[in-house]
Amino acid sequence: MIADRVPDPRLRIDPADLGLAPLSRVFFRRDTIAVARGLLGAWISRRWRGRWYGARIVETEAYLGPKDRAAHSWNGRRTPRVEPMYADGGHLYVFFVYGMHSCANVVTRPAGIAEAVLLRAAEGPDGAPPRLLSGPGKLCAALGITTRESGLDLLSRGPVRVFRRRGRPRAVGVSPRIGVDYAGEAAKWPLRFFDRESAAVSGGKTR
DNA sequence: CACATGATCGCCT
DNA sequence: GGCGATCATGTGG
Numbered sequence: 001m002i003a004d005r006v007p008d009p010r011l012r013i014d015p016a017d018l019g020l021a022p023l024s025r026v027f028f029r030r031d032t033i034a035v036a037r038g039l040l041g042a043w044i045s046r047r048w049r050g051r052w053y054g055a056r057i058v059e060t061e062a063y064l065g066p067k068d069r070a071a072h073s074w075n076g077r078r079t080p081r082v083e084p085m086y087a088d089g090g091h092l093y094v095f096f097v098y099g100m101h102s103c104a105n106v107v108t109r110p111a112g113i114a115e116a117v118l119l120r121a122a123e124g125p126d127g128a129p130p131r132l133l134s135g136p137g138k139l140c141a142a143l144g145i146t147t148r149e150s151g152l153d154l155l156s157r158g159p160v161r162v163f164r165r166r167g168r169p170r171a172v173g174v175s176p177r178i179g180v181d182y183a184g185e186a187a188k189w190p191l192r193f194f195d196r197e198s199a200a201v202s203g204g205k206t207r
Numbered sequence: 208c209a210c211a212t213g214a215t216c217g218c219c220t
Numbered sequence: 221g222g223c224g225a226t227c228a229t230g231t232g233g
Contacts (some may be wrong), residue, residue: 020213061225063225071225079218079219081217081219095217098216098226100227168228179224179225182224183225197232
């Protein structure tokens with residue numbers, strides 16, 4: 001059985017009340033590292049049964065396509081699972097790992113260039129447990145995102161959207177990516193970005 | 208605190 | 221048939 005797809009009620013938000021506007025296609029088509037950094041502070045949001053749920057992104061990782069051994073599109077790999085990575089910037093790519101977890105990515109660059117940003121951690125609204133979304137699997141579980149949502153366009157006014165941040169993080173940390181030790185040289189690339197002031201960041205903050 | 212391990216299954220070789 | 225862009229729990233220091 002695939003992970004729960006019901007969002008955690010403690011993540012209820014009202015995008016209108018928060019005064020949030022969606023990020024644009026142009027934003028997502030930019031350089032992948034710029035998008036990974038730019039997503040810190042943005043709100044990943046999910047509509048389910050007419051209600052909205054959301055959290056502020058505090059940790060991301062960039063995956064740089066065919067030249068990046070850690071990326072699912074490494075060496076030009078193009079299978080049904082990875083196909084959404086080849087879509088236009090602003091699409092969602094969700095994959096299933098370890099038999100129990102979903103991980104959500106935002107696709108970057110124009111169509112045909114298979115790069116993406118993994119959403120690793122987020123903070124819920126006031127009142128939500130600080131570590132409810134502290135990890136890519138937990139983030140998806142808390143927002144009810146599964147592979148059924150893979151391939152969705154974040155800009156089609158659909159059930160998954162990303163809203164612009166209101167405040168840039170004061171201090172951004174950088175480190176190698178987590179869990180990609182098999183990727184040779186690419187495992188050392190400094191492609192993980194996080195808000196140093198957030199308690200929701202997964203794993204160690206240093207390196 | 209730092210490891211080590213088990214759970215669990217779709218995907219690719 | 222092997223393994224992973226993970227997580228929770230358990231052990232030992």
